[in-house]
Amino acid sequence: MAEPMRIRATLQGDVADVRILMRHPMETGQRKDAKGEIVPVHFIQNVVVTHNGKTVLDAQWSQAVSRDPFLGIRVKGAKAGDKIAVTWTDNRGDKRTDEATVAAAS
Amino acid sequence: MNNRRRSFLAIAGGAGALAAAGLLKPGAAQAATWNKQGFEAKAYTDAVKGLGASSLIETKDIAITAPDIAENGAVVPVAITSKIPNTQSISIIAEKNPFPLAATFDVAGGVEPYASVRLKLGQTSNVRAVVKAADGKFYTAAKEVKVTVGGCG
Numbered sequence: 001m002a003e004p005m006r007i008r009a010t011l012q013g014d015v016a017d018v019r020i021l022m023r024h025p026m027e028t029g030q031r032k033d034a035k036g037e038i039v040p041v042h043f044i045q046n047v048v049v050t051h052n053g054k055t056v057l058d059a060q061w062s063q064a065v066s067r068d069p070f071l072g073i074r075v076k077g078a079k080a081g082d083k084i085a086v087t088w089t090d091n092r093g094d095k096r097t098d099e100a101t102v103a104a105a106s
Numbered sequence: 107m108n109n110r111r112r113s114f115l116a117i118a119g120g121a122g123a124l125a126a127a128g129l130l131k132p133g134a135a136q137a138a139t140w141n142k143q144g145f146e147a148k149a150y151t152d153a154v155k156g157l158g159a160s161s162l163i164e165t166k167d168i169a170i171t172a173p174d175i176a177e178n179g180a181v182v183p184v185a186i187t188s189k190i191p192n193t194q195s196i197s198i199i200a201e202k203n204p205f206p207l208a209a210t211f212d213v214a215g216g217v218e219p220y221a222s223v224r225l226k227l228g229q230t231s232n233v234r235a236v237v238k239a240a241d242g243k244f245y246t247a248a249k250e251v252k253v254t255v256g257g258c259g
Binding site for chain 2: 028030049051054055056057058059060061062063064066069071075076077
């Protein structure tokens with residue numbers, strides 16, 4: 001099972017600044033291991049972000065996204081206490097969903 | 107031989123049914139289909155075609171934030187902001203990567219037309235943003251990033 005994501009959502013006006021850090025090897029399929037064998041391609045293909053259950057962002061990725069991917073987005077019409085949930089799916093069908101609460105501006 | 111063929115078909119059929127069941131899981135967020143044609147294209151022009159764009163309009167209304175020189179090609183921070191009205195999706199293309207199309211963000215759902223990610227760049231290359239507007243037109247802007255150590259190894 002994949003490791004949890006770190007999600008931080010901070011309110012700026014009525015826009016939530018959401019920063020997500022995922023844990024994933026994001027193998028390109030071009031790297032060789034110590035034995036000289038190609039490491040099979042393994043990367044996140046889909047990322048879906050929901051705001052209080054409504055899908056606000058649907059992203060599709062290739063293996064060009066860096067290891068342990070970072071994603072920064074701004075969700076419109078948010079208020080403190082709203083739920084932001086992130087789900088990723090990789091090319092092997094692994095999935096992970098994590099949720100965070102929008103924090104008021106500090 | 108015929109027997110083998112039969113069992114192969116049975117296995118293949120079973121896998122298909124499993125995949126279908128996975129897709130139809132109730133309550134799961136419905137993800138858009140992964141753009142196989144675009145993401146598996148090996149040339150920049152094919153990647154653009156894979157996005158469904160026949161022509162690209164150069165614009166200054168797309169801001170690309172990326173370093174001029176990236177010392178480590180494995181982690182290059184790239185942020186795209188689109189000021190084009192009714193932006194539907196933002197795609198990022200690294201022109202000289204083995205697979206140029208890096209990511210597509212469908213932003214029509216309720217986020218601002220902005221996305222920030224970290225990319226791998228194989229070599230010095232133009233990083234290009236392609237924005238699809240609601241009228242079906244595609245806009246683009248590019249920024250060159252010099253890479254000291256490639257990130258594809």
